[in-house]
Amino acid sequence: MDEGSVPPRIGWVESLVAERGPTALRIATGGQLRKLREACGITREAAGEHIRGSHAKISRLELGRTGFKERDINDLLTLYQVTDPDERQAFLELARRANQPGWWHRYGDLLPEWFETYIGLEHAAHSIRTFEAQLVPGLLQTEEYIRAVVALGHEGSEAARRVELRRRRQAILHREGAPTLWAVLDETVLHRPIGGPDVLRRQLEYLVEMSDRLNVTIQVLPYAAGGHAAVGSSFTMLRFVEPELADIVYIEQLTSATYLDRLRDLEVYRRVMDRICVQAESPKRSRELLVEAAEQLR
Numbered sequence: 126m127d128e129g130s131v132p133p134r135i136g137w138v139e140s141l142v143a144e145r146g147p148t149a150l151r152i153a154t155g156g157q158l159r160k161l162r163e164a165c166g167i168t169r170e171a172a173g174e175h176i177r178g179s180h181a182k183i184s185r186l187e188l189g190r191t192g193f194k195e196r197d198i199n200d201l202l203t204l205y206q207v208t209d210p211d212e213r214q215a216f217l218e219l220a221r222r223a224n225q226p227g228w229w230h231r232y233g234d235l236l237p238e239w240f241e242t243y244i245g246l247e248h249a250a251h252s253i254r255t256f257e258a259q260l261v262p263g264l265l266q267t268e269e270y271i272r273a274v275v276a277l278g279h280e281g282s283e284a285a286r287r288v289e290l291r292r293r294r295q296a297i298l299h300r301e302g303a304p305t306l307w308a309v310l311d312e313t314v315l316h317r318p319i320g321g322p323d324v325l326r327r328q329l330e331y332l333v334e335m336s337d338r339l340n341v342t343i344q345v346l347p348y349a350a351g352g353h354a355a356v357g358s359s360f361t362m363l364r365f366v367e368p369e370l371a372d373i374v375y376i377e378q379l380t381s382a383t384y385l386d387r388l389r390d391l392e393v394y395r396r397v398m399d400r401i402c403v404q405a406e407s408p409k410r411s412r413e414l415l416v417e418a419a420e421q422l423r
Contacts, residue, residue, distance in 0.1 A: 148245025151223040152189030152370050157216070159187040161205040175204045190242075193220035232290045235283065239382040243375055246363055248297060250304045254398055255361040256346075258311045260319065261328055262361075264295050265308060265335055265343075270328040273320030298340065307342040309398075309405050315345065315418040326422035333415050336408065344405035345414045362394060 162172055162183075169180035169187075176182070176197045185191045198220045202213050229236065229244045236244070247253065247264075255262050261270060268288065275287045298306060318325045336343045361375045374385040374394045385391065406414060 146227050146245060146248045147223055147225050148189070148227060148242065149249030149365065149367065149370060150219065151192070152249075153367055154193065154216075154219045154223045155187040155189040156370070157219070158201060161201075161207065162187075165205050167204065172201060172204060176200050189223075192224045195220065228293065229290065232286060235287060235290065237380075240377075242384070243377075243382065244294060246373060246375070247294065249365060249370070250363040251366045252305045252307070252364045253361060254307045254364075256309045256311075256359055256398065256401055257314060258359045259314065259317070261310065261314055261332065262306075262308050263291055264298060264306060265332060265341075266291065266295075267324075267328050267331045268292060269320055269324045273324055298335075298338070303340050305340045305342070307344075307402075309344045309346055309401050312345055312347050312414070315415065322422045326419050329415050329419035329422070333412055333419070336412050336415070342408055343411055343415070344402060344408055345411040346401060346405040347414070350404040360394060362391075362398060 162169070169183040173179045173181070173183045178197075182191075186193065186197070195217060198217055199213070202216060207213055207216065227245055227248065229241060229248075233241065253264070260266075260274060263271075266274070271288050271291050272284070275284045275291075279287055297304060315329060319328075332343055335341050358376070363373045363375065365372070371386045372391050374391060376383045376385070385394070405411065
């Protein structure tokens with residue numbers, strides 16, 4: 126077996142768990158399984174039969190879309206001719222740690238599976254680029270603004286926990302090794318009074334404050350820009366340090382979400398985001414627009 130197929134060292138595992146969380150580790154582990162299978166020239170169908178499953182199960186494992194069973198991992202390693210005890214143990218350790226729940230697991234009763242996946246990916250991201258046409262991005266919302274947004278569809282103790290969940294998500298921008306966030310907001314966002322004028326004013330002031338952070342860039346796409354390539358659509362692009370984790374575009378609907386990772390789709394969204402950033406006001410001018418919009422609400 127060639128060197129490229131050797132599983133990562135445990136030290137790398139511990140680093141990834143601490144900094145990126147179990148979702149990233151699960152995807153990275155799945156990517157290692159794929160490399161091992163391809164190095165041996167084994168099809169997904171053959172691998173699936175070997176673990177009493179199907180090619181679809183192998184696909185889910187390799188994409189990090191499901192947890193790992195130790196029996197399956199042992200059987201696959203045998204099939205892929207990984208016989209060294211240390212290598213096998215390292216890989217089993219990868220799988221065990223990838224199965225550990227993230228901090229967001231405690232909110233599992235509130236989260237559909239498709240959004241729980243996103244939180245794990247967001248937690249693991251090295252850079253986040255987002256275009257928002259309707260609301261302030263979740264990572265930049267004040268607690269008052271969050272409460273107003275949540276109140277549109279939820280109430281009571283569930284609403285309070287949803288607010289708590291979003292506040293916990295925001296912690297990634299303040300941790301050591303925080304991701305970069307580059308957010309482009311349609312000018313509409315600056316004038317939609319979610320929660321009322323006072324809540325919106327404090328939200329805009331908070332955006333000004335956050336724009337001072339080195340890892341946060343905020344641009345406003347003005348009405349004067351006219352039509353643009355993302356009309357009617359909000360989306361987020363996530364990029365990761367680990368080569369095993371491909372870039373992902375996330376598009377959320379009311380009851381589901383779409384994850385795009387094909388190179389063709391990624392290239393389309395990169396071009397769209399780049400064009401929007403060019404059409405948008407500069408970060409400096411955007412900050413001025415935020416200040417002006419907040420002053421108008423006094």
